Amino acid sequence: MLMQMKLTEFLEELGSNSPAPGGGSIAALAGALGGALAAMVCRLTVGNSKYAQVQSEIAGILSQADQLVSELACCVDADTEAFNKVMAAYKLPKATEIEKIARSEAIQQAMVAAARLPLGVAGNCLKVLSLAVRVLAIGNSNAASDASVAGLMAHAGLHGALYNVKINLSSIKDQTTQQDMQAKVAGIIAEDERLHRELLAVASKVIG
Amino acid sequence: MLMQMKLTEFLEELGSNSPAPGGGSIAALAGALGGALAAMVCRLTVGNSKYAQVQSEIAGILSQADQLVSELACCVDADTEAFNKVMAAYKLPKATEIEKIARSEAIQQAMVAAARLPLGVAGNCLKVLSLAVRVLAIGNSNAASDASVAGLMAHAGLHGALYNVKINLSSIKDQTTQQDMQAKVAGIIAEDERLHRELLAVASKVIG
Numbered sequence: 001m002l003m004q005m006k007l008t009e010f011l012e013e014l015g016s017n018s019p020a021p022g023g024g025s026i027a028a029l030a031g032a033l034g035g036a037l038a039a040m041v042c043r044l045t046v047g048n049s050k051y052a053q054v055q056s057e058i059a060g061i062l063s064q065a066d067q068l069v070s071e072l073a074c075c076v077d078a079d080t081e082a083f084n085k086v087m088a089a090y091k092l093p094k095a096t097e098i099e100k101i102a103r104s105e106a107i108q109q110a111m112v113a114a115a116r117l118p119l120g121v122a123g124n125c126l127k128v129l130s131l132a133v134r135v136l137a138i139g140n141s142n143a144a145s146d147a148s149v150a151g152l153m154a155h156a157g158l159h160g161a162l163y164n165v166k167i168n169l170s171s172i173k174d175q176t177t178q179q180d181m182q183a184k185v186a187g188i189i190a191e192d193e194r195l196h197r198e199l200l201a202v203a204s205k206v207i208g
Numbered sequence: 209m210l211m212q213m214k215l216t217e218f219l220e221e222l223g224s225n226s227p228a229p230g231g232g233s234i235a236a237l238a239g240a241l242g243g244a245l246a247a248m249v250c251r252l253t254v255g256n257s258k259y260a261q262v263q264s265e266i267a268g269i270l271s272q273a274d275q276l277v278s279e280l281a282c283c284v285d286a287d288t289e290a291f292n293k294v295m296a297a298y299k300l301p302k303a304t305e306i307e308k309i310a311r312s313e314a315i316q317q318a319m320v321a322a323a324r325l326p327l328g329v330a331g332n333c334l335k336v337l338s339l340a341v342r343v344l345a346i347g348n349s350n351a352a353s354d355a356s357v358a359g360l361m362a363h364a365g366l367h368g369a370l371y372n373v374k375i376n377l378s379s380i381k382d383q384t385t386q387q388d389m390q391a392k393v394a395g396i397i398a399e400d401e402r403l404h405r406e407l408l409a410v411a412s413k414v415i416g
Contacts, residue, residue, distance in 0.1 A: 004214055006211070006213065006215075007210070007218060008211050011241070011277060014241065014248060015243075015244035015245075015247035015274065015277060017251035018248075019351065022357075023356065023357030026241050030241075032219055033219070033234050036220075036222040037222060037223075037231060040222060040225070040230065043224065043225035044225060069223060073219060149230075150231070152364045152368050153368070156364035160361070163353040166415050166416045167352070203371065207375050208377075
């Protein structure tokens with residue numbers, strides 16, 4: 001539903017006094033925008049004889065980028081839905097002991113889902129960043145700033161998504177789930193650090 | 209015109225084999241998204257008795273954030289138009305000496321405009337980042353991750369815009385214009401570094 005809004009309407013809805021859509025949806029959108037920019041640079045490289053030697057690799061990157069854009073675009077709406085489910089669970093009745101237990105379980109289930117979703121977004125943003133770094137290195141050099149911005153958006157989306165994982169993680173009671181997600185967060189952060197450093201180094205060499 | 213597109217249509221247009229819209233427009237959009245998120249956190253703070261002491265400051269930040277969103281949203285389209293003008297100047301006739309001179313002047317004028325526009329975007333992203341840092345510190349703590357994502361988007365938009373300044377700067381022949389813009393770029397980078405560090409420190413304290 002959010003993805004069917006005009007950009008002007010979306011900005012207005014985002015800035016309104018309703019907590020959703022919020023940072024989680026914007027993190028997914030940032031990743032999708034980065035993926036689309038990376039795909040554009042691929043399309044500006046496809047069929048260009050100056051880049052004859054990388055045509056096969058670029059075609060592979062393009063296909064992955066298109067797929068990631070589509071997945072991340074879905075998460076713009078899905079993140080807001082996951083947030084709304086957490087809010088709905090908090091509003092469940094808590095008059096009796098049975099109701100209290102059911103409510104608490106519903107909150108936990110919704111919280112885990114609301115943490116898993118941005119964890120998936122962060123993983124997809126990492127993939128977009130990795131593609132952007134490669135496209136910047138081998139793609140059409142006239143679009144070097146576009147490939148660089150693609151990487152910056154993916155990097156921002158990744159950390160935005162991780163904030164949303166962390167803020168939900170603190171409320172998850174199941175220790176195994178919490179530790180498993182924390183390990184995944186740490187892995188994504190380490191890989192992002194390496195790729196982001198590479199992006200900035202190549203961009204600085206090519207753009208200045 | 210871009211801002212009147214649905215998000216799904218915009219992503220498709222962005223990923224297409226046309227070089228515009230590109231990274232410059234996405235940098236402006238990132239800043240606008242950050243500004244709208246910061247405005248949302250303000251609206252979730254306004255009228256909340258827990259934040260009675262900061263109501264006046266929050267109202268001031270909200271008004272600035274709304275204004276910045278509106279200016280940055282305009283730049284999404286304006287950046288693409290500035291890019292198209294550079295392309296149009298390159299296509300001017302160059303058969304005679306007079307045509308060559310006129311073409312060269314038109315290219316330079318379009319290049320300066322295409323560098324000035326993202327420089328303004330970077331300056332506005334810096335303002336959004338500054339507001340996000342403050343909102344994260346004093347605004348509704350339930351929306352801490354939103355304020356943090358607001359800052360990340362502004363930071364990404366700022367550097368994305370600066371790549372677009374730099375890529376055009378290298379083609380500008382007028383030394384005074386070039387040096388003046390370079391000094392402004394350096395000033396924005398220094399201020400961004402300080403604010404971004406502060407954002408990450410506060411976010412890490414509040415979110416983990």
